[in-house]
Amino acid sequence: MCKHSDIEARRARDLERWRRRSAEREARGLCQGCGKAETAPGRTRCEPCLEKRRAADRERHHRRTAERLAAGMCPKCGKREPAPGLANCSPCNERQNASSRARVSRLRAEGRPARDPERAKAYQRERKRRLHAERKAAGICTRCGRAQARPGGTACETCAEKDRAHDRLRHERAKAQGLAYGGRDPEAKRKAGRKAGRKRAEARKAAGMCIRCGKEPAVPGRSMCEPCRENRRQARRQRNRKRRAAGLCIRCGTPAPGGKTYCAECATTNGWGRRDPAERREEARQRYAERRARGDCTTCGNPADGAAECPACRNVAKERYDARRAAGICVRCQAPTYDGAAYCAPCAVTKAESRGDREAEYAARRQQYAERRARGQCVQCGARSPGVARCDPCARRHAESSGTWRGIPVWAPTWTVVELATGHEHGPFDRESDVALCLAFGKLSRDEVEIICDASPMATLTAWPD
Known part of the structure; x- marks a missing residue:
């Protein structure tokens, strides 16, 4: 049998002991729950104890609320039905509002915020995201939540016009003050722009389209189409020419004394455009040799079945060469050329000097021919060509x-006049008018001579009529 049979007496003793212990812990500034840690600011318990209590309170609250809502009662008191259009009944709403007003007034009088600012911001952000997703899924305006959203948009026309007017006013005000991005944080806007650009580029790259224009397919092994690549090259060359003319570093735009291409800082940093040309050439040769040994394209690195370039790179190079020849510019540096030459004067000299000994070049070509023939490759492009010297x-x-x-070229026809009586020949003549003059001066009739033309019968039959 229990020693303390009187439940009320035992309950009173426990309550008295709890109050005495709580008073002692409060006097020492300790948590009333565990008595070990200091209390949280404005609380009687420490943060770990408060978190445990919050979890238990939330679980009990959700369970009790679900039961009361299932029964159609007020989720707060569970005694009356909710007021029309509200979640709680009228007495509970009045008590809750009065309690909230009293709490806010007390905190304001003490100079403290009514809510934790960080927690309030986090809650509002989460609430706005959830509300935005729900309204977007329902096809209504994400701003007002009443009208239908515009086709292809997330806001109705009224809210969209309000946003546009507000943005125009904000940009005008920021422009008058000399601020960028409409007065918004430049770093945040740039960061958002870079993030959107990366996302757009990844989507276009996954679709095999140019990451710059998004309209043309990208060059095999590259991320942009050929027109965009050429436009970027032209813009870079134009920028470099302007900076060189102004005596600036072509990379960072700072002054480059002595007519140099790069400033001191850019010249000392590592990079392809600022390294020693000999080092660049050696690296290019090494990369070329490695790709050739693997049988990959020496331009893009994709498999090329032993050829020096894949078909895509060959076609691109041929199109670029033909376009530059048609435009009358150098096929290497795009400088203007004269008399239809393929290279400008500096590039022609550089190419002639780089060729070196012609006999050594011919010997290397003969050796390459023999090696490719022995391996069963095409002697020109290096593709597989078993049994024959060249691929199709x-x-x-x-x-x-x-x-x-090509066949024999079609020369201009000539005519010869032969006298039938004597066999004497007159000519040859380049024009038929000369034949007529010969007959007139020789006093010969058409029946006394034979006129022979060296034009082929096929050329005569297929010639354009006069």
């Missing part, structure tokens, strides 16, 4: 470039 495309180009394929 190279053989076709080689045959079409020969004189046999």
Whole structure:
């Protein structure tokens, strides 16, 4: 049998002991729950004890609220039905509002915020995100939540017009003050722009489109199409020319004394455009040799079946070469050329000097020919060509470039006048008018002579009528 049979007496003793212990802990500034840690600011318990209590209170609150809502009662008191349009009943709403007003007044009088600012901001952000997602899924305006959203937008026309008017006013005010991005934080706007740009570039790259324009397919092995790459090259060259003319560093735009290309800082930093040309050439040769040994394209690095370049890179290079030749510019540096030459004067000199000994070059070509023939490769492009010297495309180009394929050129016809009686020949003449003059001066009739033309019968039959 229990020693303390009187429940009320035991409860009174426990309550008295709890009050005495709480008073002692409060006097020492300790948590009333555990009595070990200091209390949280404005609280009677420490933060760990408060968190435990909050978790238990939340669980009990959610369970009790679910039961009361299922029964159609006020979730706060559970005794009356909720007021029309409200979650709680009228007495509970009045008590809650009065308690909130009293708490806010007390905190303001003490100079303390009514809520924790950080927690309030986090709650509002989460609430706005949730509300935005719900309204967007429902197809209504995410601002007012009443009207239908515009097609392809998230706001109704009224809210969109208000936003536009507000943005115009904000930008005008910021422009008058000399502020960028409409007065917003420049770093935040730039960060958001870079993030959006990366996201857009990744989507376009995954779709195989140019990451710059998004309209044309990207060059194989590259991230941009050829027009965008060429535009970027032209813009970079134009910028470099302007900076060189102004005596500035072509990289950072700071003054470069002595007519140099780079300033002292850019010249000392590592980078492809600022390294020693000999080092750059050596690295290019090494990369070329590695890709050739793997059988990859020496331009983009994609598999090329042993050829020096893949078909895509060859086609791109040919199109670029033809376009520059048609434009009358150097095929290497794009400087203007004269008399239809492929290279400008500096590039032509550089190319001639880089060729070195012609005999050594011919010997290297003969050795390359023998090696490719032994490996069963095309002697021109290096593609697989077992049993024959050239693959089909190279053989076709080689045959079409020969004189046999082109045939005998069509020369201008000539005429010879032969007298039938004596066999004497007059001519040859380049024009038919000369033949007529010969007959007139020789007093010869058409029946006394034979006029021979060296034009082929096919050329005569297929010639354009006069």
